[in-house]
Amino acid sequence: MSENAQALLNVNNIEVIYDHVILVLKGVSLEVPEGGIVALLGANGAGKTTTLKAVSNLLGAERGDVTKGSIEYAGERVDKLSPNDLVRRGVIQVMEGRHCFEHLTVEENLLTGAYTRTDGRSGIASSLELVYTYFPRLKERRNSQAGYVSGGEQQMTAIGRALMSKPRMMLLDEPSMGLAPQLVEEIFEIVKALNDKEKVSILLAEQNTNMALRYARYGYILENGRVVMDGDAKTLSENEDVKEFYLGLSSAGRKSYRDVKHYKRRKRWLA
């Protein structure tokens, strides 16, 4: 995708080290075009969350540090900015595991998302209405404590809260985690609608490869802190190896455990 010069987000060969010793990302590069949905796929510990946190700069609070490479957003180096600066510039992360403010009501949660807004009460009120049109369920539960609403509603609250900052780019970390398949579908549909109508570019980290590739236009596969494969969503989902390792499909039907060795060997992109 490097031919696309208009990338909104450009992550260039970054290396991330936690606690000065633990090397987590070993040179990750990726691009998100304006208005795109890009999926970041991979197993547990592949470095998806770390990549997103490197972009949103939440790493600092976890003693992580981008030691090499650069991150550019809208043509500006952003790897030394605070999360607050980034939210002001339109980059916001929806963290894995929802992270709602449990003792605040759903509506108060949404309002905290507008903390960095400077366009006054009426602008915030209209954003709130916008969130409620995307998530009508939140309007019903607006006065409930966020700690007591269902997991799906919490995920909606978290996404709605991010939307309240009027983002240009949303970093979604595993929105499907712990949700029923039907709800996952619902959430992805809304994410797609946000992308279409609100022109929010999306970088999506997911383990649910099947879902992510259905909605994304482009995908990167991370393994052990490196990008091992990237391509159009369609190309990726038709790739034999992706099918086998991430989608659980294979031309030969279900595998037996006897074939595990063979299976490992075929993972040809492993560094």
Added chain:
Amino acid sequence: MDVLYAVFIAPFVDMATAPIFFAEVIIGGLIAGVMYSLVALGFVLIFKASGVFNFAQGVLALFAGLTLVGLMEFMGQTSTQQLPWYLIALAIIGTAAVMVALAFAIERIVLRPLVNQEQIILFMSTIGLALFLEGFGDVLWGSDVKALDIGIPDASFEWGGILLNQFDLVAAATAAVLVAVLAVFFQKTRVGRALRAVADDHQAALSVGIPLKSIWVIVWSVAGIVAMVAGIMWGAKSGVQFSLSLIALKALPVLILGGFTSVPGAIVGGLIIGVGEKIAEIYWGPLIGGAIENWFAYMLAMVFLLFRPQGLFGEKIIERV
């Protein structure tokens, strides 16, 4: 039989036969309670915004008291010469400024390097802060007991047969105003909401763009000013001295009773403890030789810990399964 009568009947007979004295006891309790509430309030503020029990709250009150006395002496206050009201006001504003500056310093030197550490570590750092401020206050202003006179007359008057004290009433009114302002601030304002958000989840607060640094400065400034008000009220009553920092201990049962996270809880808890210990002392104290006042609050706190650990108004610990 005599014992049962003395415990369960006689005190109530006494209350009913001398209602004016009973009212005085209750008012005395309420006024002591307001003082407890003021100290507890400072704890609640910091606990709400950072989940840290601020061991230094009592010392903040002492430090504010010392600073105020120091400034007033600097402006020419002596034991015989009373300052005009505008200079006293100026000294109070100056003390408030010192407390805000202190908040900035605490954020920069203590809290910022400890972001994302265990809460117990932050708690330990507040113990360190308490020790430092104690010594620093002594070095700066000296360690002798100082009288603090801010010009509110300590006169008593009678109202409907009940003896009231003007200074106590002013203290109670000040506390009431402070509490009302804080309640509105926390519930209704953008910054107040952000403070509550930070208390719930640091990381998520960061992720939506709430800058933790400025939030901490705000919350420590507010706690510092609440400590100042408490320091002035206590200091004017019993002199500014080291024991002022020990009123923090009395705030503990108040917090357990009212709930660590609740501003109204701190107030009601303080009032209950103030009234409770006065009544217990006067009506039940003689039965076991008195001095109930000193431990009554702690016993009440223990009962609460057993049956309602989140306190009367505290937030329930939400746990999803």
